[in-house]
Amino acid sequence: MKVFISVDMEGMACITHTDHTRIDGHEYQIARRWMTAEANAAAEGAFEAGATEVVLSDAHGGMHNLLPDELHRDVQLVSGAPRPLLQMEGIDASFDAALMIGYHARAGDALGILSHTHVSRLSYELRLNGQPVDEVAFNTAVAGHFGVPLALVSGDDRLVAGLKESHPWAEFITTKWAISRFCARNLMPVKAQDLIREGTTRALGRLEEMKLVQLGDPIELEIHFLDPMCAQIALDIPGAERIDGRAIRYVGRDMLEITRIWRLSINAGMSSFPI
Numbered sequence: 001m002k003v004f005i006s007v008d009m010e011g012m013a014c015i016t017h018t019d020h021t022r023i024d025g026h027e028y029q030i031a032r033r034w035m036t037a038e039a040n041a042a043a044e045g046a047f048e049a050g051a052t053e054v055v056l057s058d059a060h061g062g063m064h065n066l067l068p069d070e071l072h073r074d075v076q077l078v079s080g081a082p083r084p085l086l087q088m089e090g091i092d093a094s095f096d097a098a099l100m101i102g103y104h105a106r107a108g109d110a111l112g113i114l115s116h117t118h119v120s121r122l123s124y125e126l127r128l129n130g131q132p133v134d135e136v137a138f139n140t141a142v143a144g145h146f147g148v149p150l151a152l153v154s155g156d157d158r159l160v161a162g163l164k165e166s167h168p169w170a171e172f173i174t175t176k177w178a179i180s181r182f183c184a185r186n187l188m189p190v191k192a193q194d195l196i197r198e199g200t201t202r203a204l205g206r207l208e209e210m211k212l213v214q215l216g217d218p219i220e221l222e223i224h225f226l227d228p229m230c231a232q233i234a235l236d237i238p239g240a241e242r243i244d245g246r247a248i249r250y251v252g253r254d255m256l257e258i259t260r261i262w263r264l265s266i267n268a269g270m271s272s273f274p275i
């Protein structure tokens, strides 16, 4: 059994502020150790369930946060950027399950801890086939492209509540309960690690119940930017259409194409900020 684990940061227990998640934040160095420990817990749970190969994909910020010296010796680590599949880089059709650890609610959620969708200063909503998606839903569709089902998600209660409705078969671990966007009631890191380890083993033990999310051909992507200038620049992408002042639409044949267009839009949008 091969297990792919995408590891974000904002959904980890006790991570509640950008002081934890930004590389220049004064609590970043301790927070990346919590991140590494939660990733390890998932890997340990996977090996316990019989995994023969576990690939971790560092999926936060510059994508080089996990500490190799503290990771399980038998995992492999996808680290660094740029990368074609963004948070799902490293996945392919040979994997049996996808897990997402440390994820967060989408941009605009009323309370979700550090909520955003990929790039907080760029866009406020991403839609696939008309449905607003968070990063987990987007990544689950990428996994589905390769025939890999979503098996487990960990993060705050806001993320979990939404995904339980849209992806009810998966195993969910709640690491904290949102009080406001930068304030939560948290499990302690070691407790979250225990739950993730046990939850992973449990989820992989019922893999036959896990479902694929395979979006049809074509797939419609809508990107709602914060700034009309970003939409203007993203229109240089062949096939992109403007829907309103701040939004573009693109119709692609599969999630690889959609991911490429989203990646191009991020790069184009980020280069367009004059200030």
Ligand SMILES: [Zn+2]
Binding pocket: 008, 009, 010, 103, 104, 118, 135
């Ligand atoms: Zn994220």
